[in-house]
Amino acid sequence: MQQTSTEIIGLIADIGGTNARFALVDAGHHILNEQTLACSDYTCPATAATAYLQSVGVACPKQAAFAVATPVMGDQIEFTNSPWLFSTRAVQLALNLKQLTILNDFTALALALPQLNADERRAVGGETAVEGAPIGLIGPGTGLGVSGLVCSNKRWMPLQTEGGHMTFSPTDEREWAIGQLLWQRFGHTSLERLLSGPGLVNLYEALAQLEGWSTDSLAPADITEQALSGQCQHCTDTLETFCGILGTAAGNLALTLGARGGIYIGGGIVPQLGHFFDHSTFRKRFESKGRFKAYLEPIPSWVITADNPAFRGVATALY
Secondary structure, three states: OOOOOOOEEEEEEEEOOOEEEEEEEEOOOOEEEEEEEEHHHOOOHHHHHHHHHHHHOOOOOOEEEEEEOOOOOOOEEEOOOOOOEEEHHHHHHHOOOOEEEEEEHHHHHHHHHHHOOHHHEEEOOOOOOOOOOOEEEEEEOOOEEEEEEEEEOOEEEEEEOOHHHOEOOOOOHHHHHHHHHHHHHHOOOEHHHOOOHHHHHHHHHHHHHHHOOOOOOOOHHHHHHHHHHOOOHHHHHHHHHHHHHHHHHHHHHHHHHOOOOOEEEOOOOHHHOOHHHHOOOHHHHHHOOHHHHHHHOOOOEEEEOOOOOHHHHHHHOOO
């Protein structure tokens, strides 16, 4: 735990569908006392924040900034992949805050990208980023986050998007069949239905149905673990398919933004895949855009390896 004698100026949080991560920020802009709480143990951000502050023995500062894994469109915040529903004003009053800023979690992560050190990202293909060009960000976790940065007057401006809910675009007959099965189940088949923790399970079950093998009752972490260890060939095939679909989605994002500044991959899944991801079909599928292959080949892609990088972006909302 990092120590400081400087005045605490703010409380920050990165709240996803599964976990709520809290920390404090001091006057020197240092991030301190990071802690992760399970969302299921609390009724809302106010009760989770109160428990966190009690555990670190600090009174609540007068300002806070929370990143949330859901669209931010007004006072009411309803999570896409969590039962949490809260009023920003009610949380502000409960914590006795003068100011509470709510921003999307991938907007916060995008703001953190220029602050990453070279050893906090791992290159997966491509060449050198074009300075000042747009940057793309995509990351599977409990859901699928998508964002980016564009440079305006020498300042990076984050994009607030819900790109994880774009429609899945199959690239071959096998993926078309997967999409048909998910369409029968969900109706609209978004990218998040495949590129997320629950999406891994959807993909595993769809492949079993298509290829005629029996499934085990596996959680997303089980599929990943058994694929990486070589215990289950079906899990390996599932994870390889996942990486390929992510490559296509990341390539689409690069084309949409003109992201010659590079594509970053965040979220809770890919950084855990290590060399499996590096040697997967991700990069081949990223570049596989017909006449625009030559445009995409030089664009670098990086896996974010920093711990809790979104905190750096959330903290900027305090300044």
